[in-house]
Structures are given as C-alpha cells and as structure tokens.
Amino acid sequence: MEKTWRWFGKKDKITLQMLRQIGVEGIVTALHDVPNGEIWTLEAIEDLKQYIESYGLRWSVVESLPVCEAIKYAGPEREQLIENYKISLANLGKAGVKTVCYNFMPVIDWIRTDLYHPWPDGSSSLYFDYARFAYFDVKILKREGTEADYSADVLAKVEELDKTITEAEKDDLIDSIIVKTQGFVNGNIKEGDLNPVAIFKGLLKQYEGITRDRLRENMAYFLAAVMPVCEEYGVNMCVHPDDPPFQVLGLPRIVTCEEDIEWFLNAVDNPHNGLTFCAGSLSAGAHNDVVKMAEKFAKRTHFVHLRSCNILPDGNFIEASHLEGRGHLVDLIRIFERHEKADLPMRVDHGRTMLGDEDKGYNPGYSFHGRMLALGQVDGMMAVVRDEMKKG
Numbered sequence: 001m002e003k004t005w006r007w008f009g010k011k012d013k014i015t016l017q018m019l020r021q022i023g024v025e026g027i028v029t030a031l032h033d034v035p036n037g038e039i040w041t042l043e044a045i046e047d048l049k050q051y052i053e054s055y056g057l058r059w060s061v062v063e064s065l066p067v068c069e070a071i072k073y074a075g076p077e078r079e080q081l082i083e084n085y086k087i088s089l090a091n092l093g094k095a096g097v098k099t100v101c102y103n104f105m106p107v108i109d110w111i112r113t114d115l116y117h118p119w120p121d122g123s124s125s126l127y128f129d130y131a132r133f134a135y136f137d138v139k140i141l142k143r144e145g146t147e148a149d150y151s152a153d154v155l156a157k158v159e160e161l162d163k164t165i166t167e168a169e170k171d172d173l174i175d176s177i178i179v180k181t182q183g184f185v186n187g188n189i190k191e192g193d194l195n196p197v198a199i200f201k202g203l204l205k206q207y208e209g210i211t212r213d214r215l216r217e218n219m220a221y222f223l224a225a226v227m228p229v230c231e232e233y234g235v236n237m238c239v240h241p242d243d244p245p246f247q248v249l250g251l252p253r254i255v256t257c258e259e260d261i262e263w264f265l266n267a268v269d270n271p272h273n274g275l276t277f278c279a280g281s282l283s284a285g286a287h288n289d290v291v292k293m294a295e296k297f298a299k300r301t302h303f304v305h306l307r308s309c310n311i312l313p314d315g316n317f318i319e320a321s322h323l324e325g326r327g328h329l330v331d332l333i334r335i336f337e338r339h340e341k342a343d344l345p346m347r348v349d350h351g352r353t354m355l356g357d358e359d360k361g362y363n364p365g366y367s368f369h370g371r372m373l374a375l376g377q378v379d380g381m382m383a384v385v386r387d388e389m390k391k392g
C-alpha cells in the first residue's frame, strides 16, 4: 500500500516538509476553501497538485469531494448539483487525481462525544459515550419521539446526567458532536456559527420522511449519474462508511455493515464504484467482522483507513492503539498488501493527542505525534508482512 497522510491544505500547521521526513509518500486532501456544491476548477486542482509535487509528494486521494444534502435527500437542486459534481470529477481526472472519497451520511458526518478522553499515560483519544450522545438527542435537541430510540437503561442514565451536568458541559457536548468534528471536514456547521443547535434542527427537518430505502435509492441514483464520467477519466469513487456505523438521531444511515456495502456495490455494479475501507468506523459496530469484510470487499476497495476501536459496555467505544482492538490491523495489512493494486493508498486515520499535540490547535483526531506514532506502527507491520510475502 502507498503510505498517505491527510493534510488540510496550505494552512495546515503540519507541513509537507515535515511529512516527507516521516516517510509519507502520498497526500490526501481537498479544496477545502471551495463551498460544498461548487465546481472544483481544473486550475485550482492543478495549482494544489503542483504545490504538493514541489515537495516530492503526490496528491493521491481527494477526501472529500462532498455530496450536498440535496443530492442525499433528492431536493429540487439535485440535478444541478450532480452536474457540478460531474464537472469536478472530470477536472480531477484530467489533472490525474483519480481516487475520490466521499460519504453519504445525512446531516452529520462522523460523531464523537469526547475529543480528549484521557488515557492513564497522559495522552488522550477520541471517544463515543452512548448515554451522553442520547443526552444530546433527548435533552438538547429535544427531538420528537426520541424515547423510542433508546433503551430504558440509557434513558435512566440520561436522567441521572441531567441532575449534574453544567451549562459549560452541555456547550462542550454540543461543540464536540456538531461543531468541532464537522467544520474542518466541510460538514454543515462550522466554528463561529451562531446557534448551532437551531441550524442542526433545520437540517434534520430536511430528512423528514426519508427512509433507509429512499436514501439507498438516492445514493444509487447519484452513483449511476457519475459513473460515465468516472469511466471516461478513470476516476474511482470510494464511499466512506458511516461513523459510527449505526442509525443516529432518527436519520437513516446506509453504509454500516456487510449487507449495506454489498447492496451499494451491486446496485451500481461498476468497478469505479468502490469503498473506502475505514477499519476504524467499521470496528465501532459490534455487528461488523472487519477482517472478514476486508477479505470480501478488497477488490472494490480503492482507499484504506487504518484505525481500530474497542467497544465497551453500554455501546460506548474508544479509539484504540493501532496495534490492538477490533480493527485487527495486521490482518488487514496482510489482506490489502496482497491486493491486486500494489499502490492502494492507505492513510493512518486518527491518532492520540500526545507530547505537546494538545496546544497546537490541530483538528480533532488529526494530531501530529499521535498519527506519526501510528504511522510508525503501521509501517512496521507492513514491513513484516512484505517480508513474509517475499519468503512465500
């Protein structure tokens, strides 16, 4: 696999010069300044590509070319937005940037409740606390019918928490769930937006009546529409699994498990319609056997995210070390190293916050030292696997 790194553009405090020194070969990035739905011009793509190449690196993957909400819920602007998407894809293809990651999660991208969950050694990692998440839904969003979505046990914890939680803790929870994790991945809410909860409620409204089946139809419609451009320019689309891989906030989520993945691959059965195999997202679902899924979907995997979770009691999960957890990364590396595409791009996903990362203002999960440690670990596992393969 090709060792890539998610870099947030020229404003990223982690520079391309630093990345070269730690063995990174390819860059994963996006035109983060272009508003969602607008065309990525050939000129802007080539400008960034040349900048990356001037550091001896290549632009390997786009993460992400965002799919606008109106494409997901099939609003009246859908056709225009798909046309724009096709032009952006064609421009990427012309510039030679041919792997495009996106997601099809309605309203909210990845979700965590705690961005600095402490480890005994003084470092921290990202964490999802199911009861705190339910608290956000029941007591802050006050979404209708929420009670039916949670067990009596979780609802009891919500009531308990309600007795002690402070206003500052509530703000922090809102910030973690719908602001700090969203803005930098071109999500719907950005830091500085006034009244994020009200914006969020408005977004949820757009999905009233959209079932899992409807969302599936809309995804298949979108994919079928962009495939001719992908074929013409050799571009591979690779959807990122839903993170966490289960239904949330009454919204349908449709890339959560083996059956979901099989469904969208078959619905538009074209080799350019593929998967971002995010071991971290998939391993946060107790229903997922990540190694089995990698075996099954390796052929249609165009991009790999290496990260691992441990599921704790009560549906909570924690981002584990890259050497342990339900992701079984060494097994995945064995599978993907034998993949027919030897330069399959792979990035280590989130790392711990450690050794001074905490006051650098990095995006949550995208630390420097933590990710560098993870890259070293993954690099070591890859070297062993390659050696095993050489010896037969």
Ligand code: DNO
Residues within 6 Å of the ligand: 063, 064, 101, 102, 103, 109, 110, 185, 240, 365
């Ligand atoms: C979070 C990321 C996701 C991912 C998008 C892809 O760290 O894994 O935000 O980039 O869902 O579209």
